[in-house]
Amino acid sequence: MERCGIELPHLAIVDTESVGKFREIPFRRNLTIVPSREVLGDAMDRRRRVWGISRKDYRYWITGKGVHGWAAQQLMKLAAAKIVGTEVMVCLDSDTFFVDRVTEADFLSDDGRVHLYETTNDLDVEMAEWYAHSLRFFGIKEAGVPLRRFTHSPVPMHCGVVRDMLAEIERRHGMSWMEAMIRGDRIMEYTTYGVYARHVDDCRRVCPVKPELTLYYWWKGDGDPAMDLEKRLASSGEKLVLVNSNTNRTVAEYADRVRIFWDRKVCVHPEEAATAAVTASLEGISQL
Numbered sequence: 001m002e003r004c005g006i007e008l009p010h011l012a013i014v015d016t017e018s019v020g021k022f023r024e025i026p027f028r029r030n031l032t033i034v035p036s037r038e039v040l041g042d043a044m045d046r047r048r049r050v051w052g053i054s055r056k057d058y059r060y061w062i063t064g065k066g067v068h069g070w071a072a073q074q075l076m077k078l079a080a081a082k083i084v085g086t087e088v089m090v091c092l093d094s095d096t097f098f099v100d101r102v103t104e105a106d107f108l109s110d111d112g113r114v115h116l117y118e119t120t121n122d123l124d125v126e127m128a129e130w131y132a133h134s135l136r137f138f139g140i141k142e143a144g145v146p147l148r149r150f151t152h153s154p155v156p157m158h159c160g161v162v163r164d165m166l167a168e169i170e171r172r173h174g175m176s177w178m179e180a181m182i183r184g185d186r187i188m189e190y191t192t193y194g195v196y197a198r199h200v201d202d203c204r205r206v207c208p209v210k211p212e213l214t215l216y217y218w219w220k221g222d223g224d225p226a227m228d229l230e231k232r233l234a235s236s237g238e239k240l241v242l243v244n245s246n247t248n249r250t251v252a253e254y255a256d257r258v259r260i261f262w263d264r265k266v267c268v269h270p271e272e273a274a275t276a277a278v279t280a281s282l283e284g285i286s287q288l
Contacts, residue, residue, distance in 0.1 A: 002027045003262045004098040004239075011084060013039055013076045017049070039079040040072065044178055048072040067182060074189035075178050081162035088114050091155040091190075093242075096214065099261055100239040107156040109207035114161075116197050116206035117152040127151055133186045134195040139172065150194025152211045153242045157193055161205050165196040214240040217247050225254040230261055 001010055009030045014022045016035040023033060037045040043064065050059050051066035067075075077091045090107060107115050123131075127149050135142050166177040173180040181187045197206045215238040217225050223232065225243050233241070241258075243249050 001098055002029060005101045006030075006098060006103075008090070008102070008104070009086075011080065011089075013080060015048075016045055034080075034083070036072070036076055039076050039083060040178070044072075044075070071182060075181065077189050078162055078166065078193070079178075081157065081159040081166075084159060087159055089157050089159055091157060093153050095244050096153045096240055096242045097258065098240050099233060099258070102213065102239050106213060106239070109209070111207070113203075113205055113207040114158040115156050115211075116194060116203065116208045117150065117155060117211035118194060118198070118208050119149045119152070119210060120147060123147050123149045127191075130186055130188045130191040131195070133184070134188070134192045135199070137184055137187055137192065138168070138195060138200055140195070140199050145199075148194065148198070150191045151188065152190070153214055153216075154240065155190050155193075158197070158205045161197050161201055162193060164201065165193065168196070168200065212238070214238055214242050217241070217243045217249070219244075219246055220248065222247065225249060226257050229254065229257050233261070 001008075007030065009032065011032050011034060012022065013034050013036055016037040019033060019035050036048065040048065044067065046059075047064045047067045048069065050057075050063045051068050051072075053059060053066070080089060088104075088107060109115060128147050130151070131148060132142050135145065169177040169180050175183075181189075181192070197203065198208065215229075215232055215236060217223060225241065225247075226249075229241065243251075243254065
């Protein structure tokens with residue numbers, strides 16, 4: 001983010017036991033590190049930590065049912081809406097990185113509504129199923145509803161919509177929203193947010209748009225980022241790149257190519273960014 005001159009504040013939610021390691025990383029001009037315990041609460045954070053432990057471990061018997069890390073990180077994103085100090089947050093998964101500068105304007109429509117990234121022609125069966133399950137989660141009938149995909153990267157979210165959604169989940173299911181999502185059948189964070197924002201909140205605070213900021217390497221057939229990254233970006237102009245684990249590509253395979261690209265297109269070099277004055281505005285948007 002600093003290589004690309006991005007001034008948006010960055011909130012990184014880190015597993016509680018790993019906070020010490022993250023506090024040693026460089027380039028922290030706009031970075032705030034938050035322990036997972038702060039957003040999940042003590043009980044849920046303990047359940048995250050006991051996932052997969054042996055029955056011989058005493059914690060197995062004194063802690064609630066373990067929560068898989070994939071589910072826990074989804075809960076963290078939604079829970080962040082209650083602690084960020086801005087009206088909008090942008091969720092960025094760890095398989096996505098910047099190659100150019102982004103600003104608040106990249107995530108807002110002309111009328112001030114937050115972008116709701118959705119597409120209709122790139123779903124696989126699994127994503128379509130997530131959509132159907134989220135509709136049912138809110139009691140929305142699936143008949144006649146066109147397929148939509150809300151699983152993109154990054155994902156801008158209106159924090160007020162998220163908070164209202166969590167309250168509605170608790171009202172509808174009669175339990176904490178975290179427990180309801182864990183017990184639910186394939187209830188994913190991005191799809192659930194998209195369904196609520198579009199079908200329950202009726203797009204009052206969001207504006208559906210096609211996502212155009214990110215170059216995707218989602219499947220094995222999408223190309224090789226170590227070979228064609230520069231060529232594809234030169235012709236398309238995206239500001240972020242996603243290399244999903246589905247591609248079976250390690251970061252080491254394309255890291256050198258990314259660094260070369262940064263050197264050619266970078267807005268602010270790390271050495272300059274480390275000494276630059278903090279100019280980020282906290283009024284508009286946060287990078288999560």
